[in-house]
Amino acid sequence: MAQAPDIVILNGKLITFDTAHPRAGALAISGGLICAVGTTADIRELAGQKTRVIDAQGATVLPGFIDSHVHLFGGSVEMGYLDLYGIQGADQLTPVVRAYAAQNPDEALLFAVQADYSMMGPGRKTTRHDLDAMLPDRPFAVYSPCHHTIWANTKALELGGVLHGGTVDAGAQIVMGDDGLASGELQEPSAYAPVLRHTRHSGRDMAGLITGANPVPAPTGADRGVDKDAIERGMKHCASHGITGLHLMDGNIYQAELLDEMAAEGRSACRAQVPFHYKSFDPLDRFEEAGEMRARFTSDMVWSGMAKMFMDGVVESKTALMIAPYPGTDHIGDAVFEADHFNAACIRADAMGLQIATHAIGDLAIRRTLDGYAAAQNSNGKRDARHRVEHIEVLHPDDLPRFADLDVVASIQPGHAPFGGYFNPEGMDEVMHDHQIPLSFAWGDIRRSGAKVVFSTDWPVIPVDVMPNIKGAVAPLKLDGFRDQSQSLMDTLQSYTAGNAWVEFNEGRKGQLKSGMMADVVVMSHDLETVEPGHLGTTRAAFTLCGGRMTWEA
Ligand SMILES: [Zn+2]
Numbered sequence: 001m002a003q004a005p006d007i008v009i010l011n012g013k014l015i016t017f018d019t020a021h022p023r024a025g026a027l028a029i030s031g032g033l034i035c036a037v038g039t040t041a042d043i044r045e046l047a048g049q050k051t052r053v054i055d056a057q058g059a060t061v062l063p064g065f066i067d068s069h070v071h072l073f074g075g076s077v078e079m080g081y082l083d084l085y086g087i088q089g090a091d092q093l094t095p096v097v098r099a100y101a102a103q104n105p106d107e108a109l110l111f112a113v114q115a116d117y118s119m120m121g122p123g124r125k126t127t128r129h130d131l132d133a134m135l136p137d138r139p140f141a142v143y144s145p146c147h148h149t150i151w152a153n154t155k156a157l158e159l160g161g162v163l164h165g166g167t168v169d170a171g172a173q174i175v176m177g178d179d180g181l182a183s184g185e186l187q188e189p190s191a192y193a194p195v196l197r198h199t200r201h202s203g204r205d206m207a208g209l210i211t212g213a214n215p216v217p218a219p220t221g222a223d224r225g226v227d228k229d230a231i232e233r234g235m236k237h238c239a240s241h242g243i244t245g246l247h248l249m250d251g252n253i254y255q256a257e258l259l260d261e262m263a264a265e266g267r268s269a270c271r272a273q274v275p276f277h278y279k280s281f282d283p284l285d286r287f288e289e290a291g292e293m294r295a296r297f298t299s300d301m302v303w304s305g306m307a308k309m310f311m312d313g314v315v316e317s318k319t320a321l322m323i324a325p326y327p328g329t330d331h332i333g334d335a336v337f338e339a340d341h342f343n344a345a346c347i348r349a350d351a352m353g354l355q356i357a358t359h360a361i362g363d364l365a366i367r368r369t370l371d372g373y374a375a376a377q378n379s380n381g382k383r384d385a386r387h388r389v390e391h392i393e394v395l396h397p398d399d400l401p402r403f404a405d406l407d408v409v410a411s412i413q414p415g416h417a418p419f420g421g422y423f424n425p426e427g428m429d430e431v432m433h434d435h436q437i438p439l440s441f442a443w444g445d446i447r448r449s450g451a452k453v454v455f456s457t458d459w460p461v462i463p464v465d466v467m468p469n470i471k472g473a474v475a476p477l478k479l480d481g482f483r484d485q486s487q488s489l490m491d492t493l494q495s496y497t498a499g500n501a502w503v504e505f506n507e508g509r510k511g512q513l514k515s516g517m518m519a520d521v522v523v524m525s526h527d528l529e530t531v532e533p534g535h536l537g538t539t540r541a542a543f544t545l546c547g548g549r550m551t552w553e554a
Contacts, residue, residue: 008026017497058527061523063497065522069357075459078460097134127177148314169188171188173188189206196210224261249458269546315431323363333362335365347380409451452503455495475533519547
C-alpha cells in the first residue's frame with residue numbers, strides 16, 4: 001500500500017458528523033489530511049514504524065472546535081492584564097489593584113479586565129472617584145466584560161485628554177458628572193479609545209474593533225514583533241482548549257498581515273478568518289477594502305471574505321437598541337447605524353459576494369439587521385449568503401421566524417446568557433421588561449424555528465474555554481421567568497464544529513472526521529456522552545491537531 005500515515009488515533013469514540021458514517025473508533029492522518037476513518041483494528045493495520053500512535057483511551061474524538069466569534073488580538077493581549085472576574089466591592093478590589101500596581105511599576109496605564117457593571121455594588125454606577133480611592137496616583141482603567149465600557153480614574157482620564165469631555169461617534173458617550181467633568185464611565189469604543197491608546201500595545205490590539213482601519217501611528221518592526229508574540233500565546237491558549245479555527249469579529253489589514261506572517265513562520269496554532277470591519281461613519285466605497293482583503297488573504301490558515309458591522313451596544317449599559325424604552329426610562333438605547341445606511345451597506349456587501357456578520361443584541365437592533373439582510377435579498381436576489389446575526393439577546397416574537405425564512409444564521413454565545421453559568425444572573429430586571437424575558441437568549445426556540453445555529457464565546461468577553469461554554473448550553477442554570485433553552489449535547493457539539501465549518505463555507509473541507517478532510521482533530525479527556533451534563537465544563541482537550549500538526553498535548 002501507499003506510505004504509512006503520519007499519525008493514527010486509536011481507541012476513540014469518534015463523533016464524525018459524517019452522515020454516512022457517524023461513528024468510528026479510529027482515524028489516520030497523512031500530509032495534513034485525514035486519510036482513513038474506521039475501527040481501531042483497521043487503522044492500526046495502516047501504521048508504520050514512523051507513525052505516531054495516539055491512544056484516545058475511550059474518550060470522545062471530534063473535528064477540531066471552531067470558535068466562530070472571537071477577538072483574537074484583544075483576547076491574547078488581555079491574558080496579561082489584571083483579571084477582576086468575581087472581585088466585587090472596594091474592600092476586595094483595592095488590595096488586588098494595589099498589588100498589581102506594585103508589580104508593574106513602569107506601566108504608563110494600569111489596566112484591568114472583566115470588571116463587572118456592578119463591581120461597586122448592585123445598582124451602583126462606578127465612577128472615577130471609586131477608582132481614585134483604590135489608586136489615586138497612577139492612571140488606572142478597567143474594562144467591562146462586554147468591552148463596550150471602560151471606567152477610568154482621574155489620572156487616566158487626564159492621560160487620555162477626556163477629563164473635560166470630547167467628541168465621540170454616534171452611539172458612544174463620555175458620561176459627564178454633575179461637576180462638569182467626566183464621571184469616569186466611557187461608553188463604546190470612540191469614547192474610550194483615547195485612554196486605551198496608553199495600554200501596553202498602544203491600543204493596536206483594539207484598532208480592528210474601534211476603527212477597522214490600521215493602527216495609527218503605523219506600527220514599527222518592533223511593534224509587529226511584540227504583537228505577534230502576544231497573538232502566538234493567545235493561539236496556543238486556544239489550541240489548549242481543542243480549538244483549531246477562529247472567526248475573528250474585529251479586523252483590519254494589519255491583523256491579517258500579522259497572522260499571514262505568523263502562518264508562514266509556522267507560529268499559528270489555529271486557522272483564522274479576518275473580517276473587514278465597516279463602521280457607521282465609513283462611506284460605502286470603503287467596501288473596496290473588503291474586496292482587497294478577500295483577494296489578498298486566501299490561505300487555509302488566514303482568509304477574509306466577511307464584513308463585520310455593529311448595530312447596537314449591550315443591555316447592561318442600556319446601549320442595546322430596543323423597541324420599547326428601558327424600564328423606568330424614555331430611552332431605547334443607541335442605534336449605531338441609521339437604518340437606511342445599514343441597508344445600503346448590506347446591499348453593497350452582499351452584491352460583492354461578501355458574507356455579513358452584524359452585532360445585534362436588542363430587539364430593535366435584531367429587527368433592523370434582519371431588515372438589512374432582507375433588503376440585500378430584494379435588491380440582489382437570494383443567494384447562499386450565510387449572513388449572520390451575532391448575539392441575539394432580546395428577540396421580538398415577530399422576528400423569530402425571519403431567521404429561517406431569510407436563511408440567516410443565528411450566532412450565539414451560550415456562556416453570555418444569565419443562565420449560561422458565567423455572569424452573575426442578577427440585575428436583569430433593571431434593564432429588561434418582563435415581556436422581553438421569554439424570548440431572551442432563546443437559543444432553543446431559535447433552533448426549533450428551523451434556523452441554523454452556531455456557537456462561540458466572543459472571547460475575551462468570556463474565556464475562550466470551550467467546555468464550560470458547552471456546559472452552559474447543555475445544562476444551563478434554571479432561572480425564574482426564563483424559558484428552558486437547553487440544547488442536546490449532539491446539537492451543541494455540531495454547532496461548535498461542523499456548523500462552524502459550514503458557516504465559513506468550508507463544510508466540504510473541514511468539520512467532519514472523514515477521509516480527505518483537513519486533519520483538524522481534538523481528542524478529549526473523557527467520553528463526553530457518559531459525563532454528567534453538569535460536569536461537562538471540567539472536561540478538556542487532551543490532544544489538538546491542526547492540519548495534522550500537534551498544537552496541544554495535555
Ligand atoms: Zn464580539
